[in-house]
Amino acid sequence: MSSANGSDELQAAVTAHWSARAPLFDGVASHVAQRDLWRRVLEAAFQADRPRDVVDLGCGTGACAVIAAELGHRVRAFDASPEMIAAARRAAEAAGVEIGFEVAQLRDIAAEEAVADIVTLRNVLWTLERPMEALRLAHRLLRPGGLVVVSDGLWSVAPRYRSTYPADVADRLPLHDGLTEEMARRMLADAGFTAFRSWQHLFAASPYPGEVPVFVLGATRA
Numbered sequence: 001m002s003s004a005n006g007s008d009e010l011q012a013a014v015t016a017h018w019s020a021r022a023p024l025f026d027g028v029a030s031h032v033a034q035r036d037l038w039r040r041v042l043e044a045a046f047q048a049d050r051p052r053d054v055v056d057l058g059c060g061t062g063a064c065a066v067i068a069a070e071l072g073h074r075v076r077a078f079d080a081s082p083e084m085i086a087a088a089r090r091a092a093e094a095a096g097v098e099i100g101f102e103v104a105q106l107r108d109i110a111a112e113e114a115v116a117d118i119v120t121l122r123n124v125l126w127t128l129e130r131p132m133e134a135l136r137l138a139h140r141l142l143r144p145g146g147l148v149v150v151s152d153g154l155w156s157v158a159p160r161y162r163s164t165y166p167a168d169v170a171d172r173l174p175l176h177d178g179l180t181e182e183m184a185r186r187m188l189a190d191a192g193f194t195a196f197r198s199w200q201h202l203f204a205a206s207p208y209p210g211e212v213p214v215f216v217l218g219a220t221r222a
């Protein structure tokens with residue numbers, strides 16, 4: 001069956017993949033191994049001088065959500081995988097922060113409009129069947145002048161970062177090889193964003209082994 005954010009069957013395979021990985025995900029995660037660095041980069045990218053309403057889309061184990069909450073922001077976080085959300089809840093509890101977590105596919109939160117000052121999407125675009133839909137959702141969720149912060153990488157550079165999706169799943173994800181900052185800028189512009197500002201220079205080297213080219217890109221909802 002088709003849906004706004006891809007076929008249900010494909011999404012079920014993607015969600016099952018992340019649910020299976022959830023218990024071990026933080027053992028290899030860059031945001032855990034280099035937590036202070038990610039915190040500095042996200043704090044700079046948020047450009048916030050006071051607490052803001054933040055929505056983290058595809059939050060996984062809570063990488064952006066927990067850091068945003070630690071920085072004093074009011075955070076809601078969504079992920080399709082119940083196991084990822086359970087891990088994220090534990091991470092928030094361990095960090096002593098409150099976050100409104102919800103198990104939800106991106107297509108199911110599309111009805112909410114202009115509720116956020118900042119929307120984060122870290123390492124999510126590459127694993128979506130329709131990544132543009134996620135950027136349009138971010139645009140809808142943001143108040144005018146709000147900021148989207150997208151981070152992702154060119155994962156094909158480092159074979160160890162290849163997903164273990166079966167070929168029939170990987171083939172249907174248009175950004176499965178990863179993406180560059182240039183690609184992200186074009187997509188964000190198509191979704192109605194402007195005033196781009198990148199932050200990856202704050203990493204002395206790629207935060208991912210294998211020198212995966214990574215970007216952290218902020219853009220404003222006009």
Ligand SMILES: C[S@@+](CC[C@H](N)C(=O)[O-])C[C@H]1O[C@@H](n2cnc3c(N)ncnc32)[C@H](O)[C@@H]1O
Nearest residue numbers: 018058059060063079080081084105106122123
């Ligand atoms: C590579 S992980 C990134 C997690 C987190 N953002 C991070 O930076 O560590 C991708 C996440 O996207 C979630 N995801 C994939 N498709 C989704 C969808 N359609 N709706 C919501 N979450 C989705 C997966 O369950 C997974 O937790």
